[in-house]
Amino acid sequence: MLSCHDLAHKYASDYIDGQLNWRQRLAVFMHLLICVRCRRFVTQLRLVCRVVKQRGRDVIKGSTPDLDALASRLHKEYATQKKSSSEL
Amino acid sequence: MTVSDKAEQTDLLIRLKAGEKSAFDLLVKTYHVPMLRFVSRIIGDAQAEEVVQDAWLAAIRNLNKFEGRSTLKSWLYTIAANEAKSRLRKSKREAVVPLSTDNEPLFEEGRFSSNGHWARPPSSWHDDSPEALLGSEDFIRCLEFHMNKLPEVQREALQLRDYEEMEFEEICNILSVSASNVRVLIHRARVKIHSMIAHFEETGTC
Ligand SMILES: [Zn+2]
Numbered sequence: 001m002l003s004c005h006d007l008a009h010k011y012a013s014d015y016i017d018g019q020l021n022w023r024q025r026l027a028v029f030m031h032l033l034i035c036v037r038c039r040r041f042v043t044q045l046r047l048v049c050r051v052v053k054q055r056g057r058d059v060i061k062g063s064t065p066d067l068d069a070l071a072s073r074l075h076k077e078y079a080t081q082k083k084s085s086s087e088l
Numbered sequence: 089m090t091v092s093d094k095a096e097q098t099d100l101l102i103r104l105k106a107g108e109k110s111a112f113d114l115l116v117k118t119y120h121v122p123m124l125r126f127v128s129r130i131i132g133d134a135q136a137e138e139v140v141q142d143a144w145l146a147a148i149r150n151l152n153k154f155e156g157r158s159t160l161k162s163w164l165y166t167i168a169a170n171e172a173k174s175r176l177r178k179s180k181r182e183a184v185v186p187l188s189t190d191n192e193p194l195f196e197e198g199r200f201s202s203n204g205h206w207a208r209p210p211s212s213w214h215d216d217s218p219e220a221l222l223g224s225e226d227f228i229r230c231l232e233f234h235m236n237k238l239p240e241v242q243r244e245a246l247q248l249r250d251y252e253e254m255e256f257e258e259i260c261n262i263l264s265v266s267a268s269n270v271r272v273l274i275h276r277a278r279v280k281i282h283s284m285i286a287h288f289e290e291t292g293t294c
Contacts, residue, residue, distance in 0.1 A: 001128070003204025009194055013275035017249070019256065037209035040284075044210055047218070048281045049250045053230060056125065056220035056251035071116040075109050078148050082107060085152075 002027045007038050012045050091118050091290050092158065098168055101156050110281040116144075119161065122252070123168050130240060139175055143168040144254050154194040170242065175242070180270055190239050210282075213289040221285065230294035234284040238277050246277035 002011070007028060014020050015028045032039050091100055091114065103111035123143065128136040149166050154163055182224040215221045222228060234244060243264060248259045249270075259270050288294060 004206045005200045008200075008279075009227075010275075013272055013278055017271070017274070027185040029171070037206045037208055040212065041210045044213065044285070045278055045282055047213075047216065047221075048278045050218045050223055051231070051285070052235075052250040052281065053253075054222055054236075054244060055228070056247070058222065067116050067120055070120065070141075071113045072093075072109075074116065074148050075107070075112040075143055077145065078104075078112070078151065079107055081149065086102065 002031045002033060004031075004038050007035075008030055008041055012038075012042055015042065016046055018048065091115075098156060098158055101154070101160065104151060115160075118162055120144075122161075123164060126244075126247060126252070127168050127172050128163060129235070129243055130169065131176055136172075137174060139172050140168060143171045146171065151212070158261055159258065160264055166262045173240075181219060190242070190276065194276060195283070211290055213285065214283070215289065225293075226294065227288060229283060230288055231281070231293060234281060238280060241265070242273045242277040245273040246281075249274050250278075255282075 005014075010026050011020065011024060016023065020028065032042065091097055100111055100114060104115060120140065123140050124136055127139050127143070141163070147164055150167075158166075182273060198210055199206065215223075222231075235246075240244070244263055247258060248254045248262060249256075254262075256267055256270055260267050263270065263273075265273070284294075
């Protein structure tokens with residue numbers, strides 16, 4: 001029988017990410033049916049994932065980089081490189 | 089236009105290799121800001137811009153050798169991660185902390201009883217959505233502090249999985265660690281952020 005300790009240390013994230021085999025998945029599922037504490041833990045861990053995602057979205061750079069200039073520079077760089085390699 | 093599916097990806101790669109200007113525009117427009125965000129998480133905002141510039145130049149140098157076996161995105165992220173790490177090593181003059189050195193226990197002592205049950209179970213949180221939690225400036229500061237405190241590779245793994253929503257296989261390639269290690273890294277990172285939120289919810293302090 002899977003313990004709370006094992007679930008919290010080993011299986012919770014893999015359960016969330018769908019990385020368990022069916023046997024492990026079933027064991028976690030059965031445990032969650034009877035254990036309100038682990039249910040809470042897994043729910044909160046899911047919330048952690050969503051917080052990380054949302055925070056990533058919120059972080060917007062202060063200065064918008066000049067993408068056109070960068071693209072032109074890289075394009076030129078590539079053209080030069082191609083030219084020099086074909087001259088070899 | 090986006091670069092979402094395999095066909096668009098292949099098409100873009102062909103046009104890049106042919107040296108089409110519009111392909112370079114699309115490439116930069118699609119990936120520059122995400123790369124910047126990813127690299128800032130590794131090395132901090134101050135150096136991120138420079139590192140990503142270097143990564144772009146390295147990518148252009150290797151463009152002809154790239155055959156499209158992985159996605160363009162994970163190829164670019166791998167290059168960016170390598171640039172960031174070599175910069176970090178130079179500045180710290182020490183090796184990147186290897187996986188095995190994070191021996192800290194995942195939960196504080198006494199959290200579980202000897203029979204494996206919770207001794208101190210997770211408390212309930214009154215804020216139960218990302219919006220509610222991130223509505224507090226103090227919370228954001230605390231989150232940033234703890235994200236930055238994570239071992240670098242854990243932070244990257246968390247970012248790639250939960251923010252970028254990459255597949256495990258891609259994350260393995262980018263970080264050059266095995267699938268089982270990636271899973272451990274992600275779990276450790278999430279549990280640490282979980283502890284931070286729990287503490288914040290209980291005490292209102294970081
Ligand atoms: Zn339990």
